[in-house]
Amino acid sequence: MAALLARRLGSLGLMRFEVSQVLDAIERRLGTDPALGAGVIDVAEMMYCADLDGGQGRPANLLRLGLVIDALARQVGEEQVYAYCVVDKSLLSNQDLTSNERMVMRRWGDDGLVEVVPGAAQRVAEISDLTGLPVISRAMPATWAPLPGAGGAVLNPRASIPHGPNQVGARMMSRWWKCPDPECGLFGPMRRSAGLPVPRLRMAQPSCPRHDAPLQDGGPRPPQQVLAVRVDGVIRIRFVVTAAQPVVVGRAPENGQGVVLGHWLGEEALAKVSRSHVSVSLTQQGIQVTDLSMNGTTVRLGGAADGELALSKGAHRVLGASDIVELFPGVEFGRLGALSSTRSLDVSSVVAEAPTMIFRPT
Template identity: 55%
Template sequence: MRFEVSKVFDAIEQRLSTDPAAARAVIDLAEVVRYVDLDGGRPASMLRLGMVIDALGRTVAEENVPVYLVVHKGLLSDADLTSNERMVARRWADDGLAEVLPNPADRVLEVADLLGLPVLSRNRFDGLAGRYPWLTAQSGRLMAPLPGAGGPVLVARVGNAPAPAVADPSPVGAKLLARLWRCPDPECSSFGSMRIGRPGGQPPPTLRTGSPTCPRHDQRLADGGPRPTAEVLAVRIDGAVRQRFVVAGDQPVFVGRAPEQGGGITLGQWLTEEARRWISRSHVRFELRGTELVAQDVSTNGTGIRPGGSLNDDDRITLKRQARPLAPTDFVELYPGVQIGRARNWTSGGVVNPASVMAEAPTMAMRTLDR
């Protein structure tokens, strides 16, 4: 059972991101772990985070939907969690996959405000609508995870939005995200020199003190210069969005059947046998050159470009070891029905049954044992 639970935590870990370009919702872990009515189990369980992440995936009809996780510092020593759960939470914090803070409630709303993200919470945040008007003005920005017949469901606290709503970053958030920031602590997992991942993935600073500040170390941040440009792309297979990924100005991304390059996007698990034979291990390379998104064919069979999203085969352009800048509505076609384009152009997920992070969860771990 312990091995199965560890596999669930590994699966959940793949859905955590403090990258502003990747995260799709903000969650307070200390709140979610105590949603006992989701499984009828023990007082606190980190497996409930996986259940809420699955609910988000089902609601937006996509797979591999990342969340921005904020963790109360006290949770790392909470006796209601197992020692393994506390260890996992500390690892996520040390790896920059979650923010650990003494007072996460304010940070949850601040991140959501700065980035334009929805919040998944049962907390109504009474009295805070003055600071964050979207709490009561925008349906879908605050979604409550509640028990449902087939697992947790997300219910809008305001209005009747069927899915979490996303807004543009606030004006202040846009300014913060245009810069890189450096924490005085060089080992800071969010703003230190050892930041996990590329610099473009830095989370937003907190403005609690009036100046850009590290939320973990409560120290003022230094301006590290312009942040590398970034584009969010989506993989769409047979009309269903299977994965989103970020191309930043400081690191190209390879996409294919099973790229050998680190950080590559693997499509093999979603492909038909015929598509697997046609698509190369590393098929296309995406990079940003200044503000231009460029696709370069690195495959055996070539890469198609659909200008303006045209489905007319007469308009299709085939690249053979060539590179081409992509216009805002162009998309790349590796094989009929296997497409990659800017995520903002494809709003519907189309995945009826997204893969669950809870697939390996043992049933016994979700119930209270009689003594």
Template identity: 45%
Template sequence: MRFETSRALDAIERRLNVDPLATGGIIDLVEAARSVDLDGGRPAALLRLGQFIDALSRRLGDGNTGLYAIAERGAMSDTDFTSNERMVLRRWSDDGLIEMLPPGARVNARVREVAHLTGVPVITRSPLPGHPGPVYLAIAGQGGLELSLAPAIGSTPRPHPVLQRYWRCPAADCPVLGRVPAQGAGQAPPALPSGAPICPRHGDRLIDAGPRPLAMALAVRINGVVRSRFLVTAARPMVVGRAPDDPSGVTIGKWLNDESSRRVSRNHLRFELRDGMLLVTDVSTNGAAILARTGPTAQPREADLHRGEPKALGEWDEVEIYPEITVGRADRPPADAPRGTAPNSVMADAPTIAMRLPPPR
């Protein structure tokens, strides 16, 4: 069982990230670890985090989506965790895989702040009244943990202007903001307790490290499963098609059957970010359509997409290239959420007890 636990924690580790562009949900790590109702086991267990990752993978149809986990430093000395789990938490913190806040910091407030700044959904066991962005309520069911997407309260705020700059912590060894990533890559958002950007780990005022192009993560879904994930930045439009002329484009030909190969053009859609808006242009022969939604629970409505004319996309919209082939935001579930087992499950090697759910009452 120890070997199985280690393998499962390694699989979870590979799906932790503090780059919002690589994640599909933001979570309070300790709240997730203390979800005793998932297995009736110890008061706190890191393996439970894997059930949240698998539930998110099912919801998004994405076997590689990441989780943005936040904890307070006291978790690393919490004896409700085993000594091995405390060591793992320290490694995750030191490697910059999770955001570790100073002692006494309010994790829930930071979860909301990161979600507000980035637009990435929050995953929680308790409702968040008044939160303006998308919220997944995690519910234990007979088929496993499920994420119920709460109706949105208005539209999600646009990404905060602070994300249009790179920031660097004065502490060179800071695992989260100690170095500036490559141009175009994402970065954990600063904390803004009083408006000035500070390091969420150390509390130091951050150094402005230059402009950062606005970026958005998109995903190509075929039959509800993410086959390709890519970034669009203000400086770099992206073309999606069967085999785009631009070698840096998104090629989906290897996932097409004979019929869809005939209908999907080599260059089919061009995506670009302009003035903070995501625009799509149909550059194909056979056309495409926008499946427009006003919110997570709204039924999609087909909207016209005229060839050669850029069209602004809403946060819940998808573009249909061919039936069951769509492109949309990577951190927003499709209109028809996939069901069944999680693709690339992190719990595949977990001990059986870690996946046992209590019987219905």
């Protein structure tokens, strides 16, 4: 009896461990910077999509959000895609969830990784209007609806992808905003990521979605451009360069600053790509790349393989709209939209390691 109990507890412990691993994996794909997001999601809706894991699990399960984020990654062909997630405040006391799930969502909210707001569905629609981010939903007008499918979920196209932010959104996103609450994870000095969420409009007043307080205008933000890194035919990650400071891309740029490529590189690329390989800055002329490397950088003009320009250490070049920068064959970056994945993503990265047992009733 004791042995049986020990075994049961053992397997329960293992299950908890796996659940927390998946929640950590989900956490790495959350963010409230619209420049890095590929879609906006009402977390409450996704948690109740029981058919995504066979319809025999718990009524609500936060891990279903991971299935949907994986589906988003496959849909847009970007491995480490971010989802802009909105958590309805009522979920923090929802008894269909485990105390761990409620605690994790509260922490995500405190850290500014998600928005925790009353009225999440309306906020999702507002974020989409203001930023141009596609909505992922079955319940509201959406670009994609999540359905059960290969890898847990697939996104079913419902409408075309919005054409960028609306005028009000573009104007708000061109300025810094400050929340009066000094601990605010969205608009406070504690914010961990560089970009800003889009304010919530309350009677035409930009407000903090978390604290429902008017935001102070902190002046103009520097212009920015979004770029994407492609390694071995798959877009791995996006990054933002602003006019305020350059970004270094390389195998392992110093102090962990910049865009770290090391973990995607094979042996040969690891030997040829410098730790700090190329610097990217946003100047009056546009995106400028400066080679910092031992082996040089190639700019493929117009993205084509025939028009090439070799940059050696210290040389720089302003990128044309569809130019692609190559650090080593198959290790590239360019403006988001100038390059796409040339093969499909092999696996669902968020929940790939999670055995299906974590979705069974506990």
